Amino acid sequence: MYSKRIEAILKILEKCTTLADIGCDHGYVAVEAIKRGFALRVFAVDINQKPLQKAIELSKKEGVYHKIEFFVGNGFEPIREPVDQAVIAGVGGKTISNILSSAKEKVKHTKLVLQPMKDVEFLRRWLFENGFEIKEEFVVNDKEKFYVIIKTERSFNIEYSEIDVYVGRHVRNRSKESLEYLLRKKEKLRKIAEMKKENKKDFSEEKKVLEMIEEVLNEW
Numbered sequence: 001m002y003s004k005r006i007e008a009i010l011k012i013l014e015k016c017t018t019l020a021d022i023g024c025d026h027g028y029v030a031v032e033a034i035k036r037g038f039a040l041r042v043f044a045v046d047i048n049q050k051p052l053q054k055a056i057e058l059s060k061k062e063g064v065y066h067k068i069e070f071f072v073g074n075g076f077e078p079i080r081e082p083v084d085q086a087v088i089a090g091v092g093g094k095t096i097s098n099i100l101s102s103a104k105e106k107v108k109h110t111k112l113v114l115q116p117m118k119d120v121e122f123l124r125r126w127l128f129e130n131g132f133e134i135k136e137e138f139v140v141n142d143k144e145k146f147y148v149i150i151k152t153e154r155s156f157n158i159e160y161s162e163i164d165v166y167v168g169r170h171v172r173n174r175s176k177e178s179l180e181y182l183l184r185k186k187e188k189l190r191k192i193a194e195m196k197k198e199n200k201k202d203f204s205e206e207k208k209v210l211e212m213i214e215e216v217l218n219e220w
């Protein structure tokens with residue numbers, strides 16, 4: 001049993017032929033995707049050799065080494081063919097957008113599972129502005145830390161609101177985790193706004209997001 005975060009990523013994978021695990025590190029997703037029958041072949045990429053070595057060792061231990069190709073490299077660069085599905089998890093939202101930006105052609109038909117560690121709002125806006133539709137979003141509470149997981153793919157005619165960017169489409173699920181995440185975000189923003197107000201600093205950004213959260217909570 002892996003962490004709740006990793007299990008949540010695995011749970012939303014779709015069955016496919018080829019899957020890429022970008023920034024694979026330990027290789028949990030790459031190895032389990034094969035073991036649980038989500039993919040027939042996996043490309044595991046990490047920008048550093050040391051983490052990739054961990055993934056290679058795990059795959060040998062779990063008997064799936066022959067089904068995974070391992071690459072040291074940046075994002076999708078080492079993968080020569082388009083893949084059906086890809087996971088980019090455990091890195092910042094800006095890194096994810098950089099990786100996708102350099103691989104726009106390659107991921108034209110790829111189903112993406114993204115789990116940013118920070119800059120979630122930046123990533124959502126980048127996705128919408130660059131022709132990626134956010135199909136679904138989830139919040140996972142893993143040991144009192146909240147993680148946002150985004151399912152996205154290239155699409156035409158994308159329509160999105162500022163609430164989709166700043167709050168996120170996870171609220172559509174009305175899940176317990178989603179509500180807890182929202183309440184915690186509200187409290188954090190409220191404290192920041194208060195502090196800025198006391199120090200006579202501009203807190204209009206926090207105020208704007210707080211109003212959006214309030215609007216969503218009122219309809220809950």
Ligand SMILES: C[S@@+](CC[C@H](N)C(=O)[O-])C[C@H]1O[C@@H](n2cnc3c(N)ncnc32)[C@H](O)[C@@H]1O
Nearest residue numbers: 023024025045046047048051073074075089090
């Ligand atoms: C914190 S680990 C996350 C591992 C795993 N994906 C997870 O969610 O648990 C981030 C990994 O991404 C790798 N990484 C960072 N930037 C990358 C890039 N541009 N291309 C490939 N790998 C990258 C790092 O070397 C590191 O091993």
